[in-house]
Amino acid sequence: MTDPQIFQSYKALYHTFGCKLNFAETATLASRLAECGIERAKPGEEPDIIVINSCSVTELADKKCRQTIRSLARRHPKAGIAVTGCYAQLKPQEVKELPGVVVVAGADQKDRVPQLITQWLERGEEKTEVTAMKDISRFIPSCSRGDRTRYFLKVQDGCNYFCSYCTIPMARGRSRSGEIGEIVEQARQVAAAGGKEIVITGVNTGDFGYGRKDTFFDLIRRLDEVEGIERYRISSIEPNLLTDEMIRWVAGSRAFMPHFHIPLQSGDDEVLKLMRRRYDTALFRHRIETIRTEIPDAFIGVDLIVGARGETEERFESSRSFVESLAISRLHVFPYSERPGTRAIEDIEYVVSQEEKHRRSRTMIEISDRKLMDFTMRFAGTVRPVLVEHTTHSDGTMAGFTDNYLKVRIDASPEQANTVVAARLSPAPKDSEFPEELIATQLS
Numbered sequence: 547m548t549d550p551q552i553f554q555s556y557k558a559l560y561h562t563f564g565c566k567l568n569f570a571e572t573a574t575l576a577s578r579l580a581e582c583g584i585e586r587a588k589p590g591e592e593p594d595i596i597v598i599n600s601c602s603v604t605e606l607a608d609k610k611c612r613q614t615i616r617s618l619a620r621r622h623p624k625a626g627i628a629v630t631g632c633y634a635q636l637k638p639q640e641v642k643e644l645p646g647v648v649v650v651a652g653a654d655q656k657d658r659v660p661q662l663i664t665q666w667l668e669r670g671e672e673k674t675e676v677t678a679m680k681d682i683s684r685f686i687p688s689c690s691r692g693d694r695t696r697y698f699l700k701v702q703d704g705c706n707y708f709c710s711y712c713t714i715p716m717a718r719g720r721s722r723s724g725e726i727g728e729i730v731e732q733a734r735q736v737a738a739a740g741g742k743e744i745v746i747t748g749v750n751t752g753d754f755g756y757g758r759k760d761t762f763f764d765l766i767r768r769l770d771e772v773e774g775i776e777r778y779r780i781s782s783i784e785p786n787l788l789t790d791e792m793i794r795w796v797a798g799s800r801a802f803m804p805h806f807h808i809p810l811q812s813g814d815d816e817v818l819k820l821m822r823r824r825y826d827t828a829l830f831r832h833r834i835e836t837i838r839t840e841i842p843d844a845f846i847g848v849d850l851i852v853g854a855r856g857e858t859e860e861r862f863e864s865s866r867s868f869v870e871s872l873a874i875s876r877l878h879v880f881p882y883s884e885r886p887g888t889r890a891i892e893d894i895e896y897v898v899s900q901e902e903k904h905r906r907s908r909t910m911i912e913i914s915d916r917k918l919m920d921f922t923m924r925f926a927g928t929v930r931p932v933l934v935e936h937t938t939h940s941d942g943t944m945a946g947f948t949d950n951y952l953k954v955r956i957d958a959s960p961e962q963a964n965t966v967v968a969a970r971l972s973p974a975p976k977d978s979e980f981p982e983e984l985i986a987t988q989l990s
Contacts, residue, residue, distance in 0.1 A: 553583035556667060559593035559625070560586065561618070563611055564601025566781040567747040568631060570698030571656055572599045573690030575630075578660045593625045595663050596646075599656075600633035602717055604883030608633055612644060619646030628663050630656050632717035653717055657686045685722045689732040695935055695964045696779075697741045701729055701765060702748030706756065707784075709811075710822045710889040711854060711882065718749050721756040730768050737774025742964055743933055744769075745779045752787030763792050770799050776966055777933065777949070782807045782849070785833045786825045793833070797840040804844035805951045806837060811851045812861075813868030820856040820894055827868055838873050845921070845951040846874045852910055853903030854882040855894035862906055869913060875921040875951075877914035881907050915982075922952055922982055926973045932956055932986050936963045946986060954986040 558579055562572040575597060576586060587593040596618050601607040611633050619627060628649035629641050635652030642650050649662045688700035702723040705715045736744055746766070748754065754762040762783075769778060778801050785808050796802045808830075812818050815826050837844050850869065852862065869877065881903040884891060898906075930948040934956060937945045943955040944963070948971070956969060969986035 553664060553667060554585075556584045556594040557587035557591050558584050558663075559596045559618075559622070560599075561596070561614060562599045563607060563614075563633075564599070564603065564631070565747070565749075566698055566745055567700060567703075567749060568599045568601060570688045570690055570700045570745075570747050571631075571686075572597070573698060574688040575599070575656065575659055577690055579663065582660055582664055584663070593622055595667065596622060596625050596627045597659065597663070598627060598629045598631075600629055600631035600641075602632040602636050602713060604880065605885070606881075606883060608637070615641075615644045615647065619644070622646075626663075626666055628659055628666075630659050632714070635717045636713060654684065654719065685724055687724055687728065687732070689736065691739075691741065695741075695933060696743045696745050697736045698747050699729065699732060699736070699744050700724075700747050701762075702751050702754045705750045706753070707750065707824065708822065708889070710820060710893065711851070711885065713885045713888060714749060716887065721750055721753045723748070723754045723756065726760055726765050726768055729765065730772060733769055733772045733775055737772055740964065741775065742966065743777035743779070744775055745781050747781045750784060750787075751781060752783040762787065763789070763795070766792075766799075766802060767795070770801055775801055778802045779805050779951075780807070782809060784809060784824070785830050788833055790833075790836050793836050793840050803949050803951070804841045805847075805949075806844060807847040807849075808833065809849040810869075811849060812854065812857065813850075813865035814857070814861040817854060817857050817861050817865065820890070821851075821854065822889065831868075831872065834872050834874060843925075843950050845876075847876045847878060847951075848872070848874050849878045849880070850910055851880050851882050852906040853898035855890045855898070856896050857882075857898055858896060866909060866913070869910065874917060876918045877910055879907050879910045879914060918982055922984060923973065925950075925952060925971050926984065927971065929968055929970050929989065930986075931966050932969045933966050934958045934962045934964065936960075943985075948986075952984055953982070954984045955980075956986040956988065958988070 560572055560576055562568050600611045615627060626648035627646040629647055630651040632653050634641050634650050638650045641647060648666050651659050651662060685703055691697050704719040704721045706721045708715050752762045754765055810830055811821055813827060818826060837846060932946040932948055932954055935945040944958045946954045946956045968989045971984040971986055974981050974983050974985055
């Protein structure tokens with residue numbers, strides 16, 4: 547291990563794009579660099595190294611990464627920039643040419659980033675490049691605290707699904723996962739450190755155990771037994787991997803919260819076939835109805851792509867109608883993005899214009915806003931457990947989340963951060979800047 551005395555005066559700045567898995571891995575990188583003596587730069591401090599964990603799920607994600615790298619290079623011209631993640635994996639040469647970049651490490655090389663950074667700091671001049679490996683087969687464990695109260699526990703990586711619009715299998719490799727015993731031990735360490743909530747992350751989380759006899763269901767039942775952890779959330783799970791049995795178990799579990807994040811991507815069966823998804827709308831509706839029957843108060847977030855190749859106006863209307871009919875809490879809407887090397891570009895001729903993609907996005911976002919407000923207002927006047935966050939708003943209130951993932955503002959003292967309190971929920975004032983948030987009042 548590097549002598550921390552060598553780098554104790556160095557500061558690092560972190561910027562993460564994309565999914566919760568990336569946030570988990572960034573936190574691990576920050577922890578490992580701290581072990582080398584490189585501390586996180588505080589506001590106003592000049593960093594010596596900037597670590598960017600990139601995303602490449604859309605062309606817009608690539609563009610944002612490039613813009614951020616250029617902006618940070620202008621603001622901190624003396625700092626070196628280390629870029630890792632999916633964008634670095636798929637387009638290492640493009641990343642290498644961006645200003646200020648001194649380390650390029652693909653998604654398969656994230657565990658080497660601290661070593662590469664310290665090597666560059668020692669040399670101070672030579673550019674270091676790590677080209678992406680074609681065989682991405684290692685599982686790199688990660689369990690770290692986020693910026694607030696939650697810990698992110700990586701249990702799985704990679705994907706075998708090869709949906710027609712997606713480059714993630716090229717960036718992340720095939721499905722692989724950790725061992726249940728090791729993951730449970732990581733959860734115990736979180737509990738020993740005072741952690742109350744763990745978000746279970748992965749690229750295709752429900753595919754945990756692929757190629758082995760153990761399953762994701764086996765894992766979450768073991769995690770539920772870990773004393774000290776009061777809340778678990780599953781970051782995202784495919785509808786074909788979220789079984790009715792699992793939903794019923796979550797309904798009666800000790801610590802798994804009434805909160806699901808399920809990708810739909812399209813509410814039209816023909817588009818789902820073109821996307822090479824592994825379910826149809828009938829199965830998806832069944833999953834939502836099962837959750838509502840077993841866990842009526844559950845928050846259900848849904849991912850949706852609009853304007854995909856093959857999504858004619860008629861098919862979009864079919865998708866819109868299907869989404870409208872679902873008892874969900876919120877949509878995460880993404881306009882379709884052309885990704886080089888995907889089957890969609892090769893196999894599907896019908897293309898939706900950018901203008902039409904934006905119109906369809908606005909339509910679905912309006913549906914989402916309405917559903918979120920309706921779901922949130924259902925709980926005005928009720929009492930729910932709230933996990934108080936570390937962040938404090940300008941009005942003196944602190945942020946928090948209920949068990950079913952409603953964001954609230956609560957009068958609390960800083961020492962109550964990372965504690966769960968019972969609170970009565972009330973609507974925000976009509977002139978509130980955040981009308982979708984509830985006001986939580988602690989019960990004495």
